[in-house]
Amino acid sequence: MEKRRAVVSVIGKDQVGIIAKVTNVLAEHQLNVLDISQTIVEDFFTMMMVIDVTSAQHLEETRHILHELGEEIGVQIDLQLEEVFQAMHRV
Template identity: 55%
Template sequence: MQKRAVVSVLGKDQVGIISKVTTVLANNHMNILDISQTILQDFFTMIMLIDIKDTADLDHLMKDFKVIEEELDLTISIQLEDVFKSMHRV
């Protein structure tokens, strides 16, 4: 069965955020299924739905994101999609 996770990126808007984040995903062979992005009072908010094969990969992905988080001063989190489904869907 397809397993999906939500990647959320929050931080100050600047050049290259999308490119850097998506590069990490591509390097980890993860397919982006949906992407949405807004700017709220200077704050960049991007939410992506990605396809993951197994959760072991997430550790590696988190490590890679850690680097960009520090470089661009962002907060990136990854959460399995189930948690949103169970909170918002009956």
């Protein structure tokens, strides 16, 4: 079975615990992080993760929980299937 992947992006003001809080949500939904990149430029935090969603049962629920977490901690969190992400960012 081919892996189905999604991209999680997080952008906002840097603060303690962003990565931990996001990865806790993913772990609670049995979603594995395949790759992660994060950068801090001055006070701005950006992170992109590629996650395995092959066996994801409730991806919309996970997306909603991540969005709510983002609002709670003051960052923007998006989860998109890899093919949607690539289509939206194609030049």
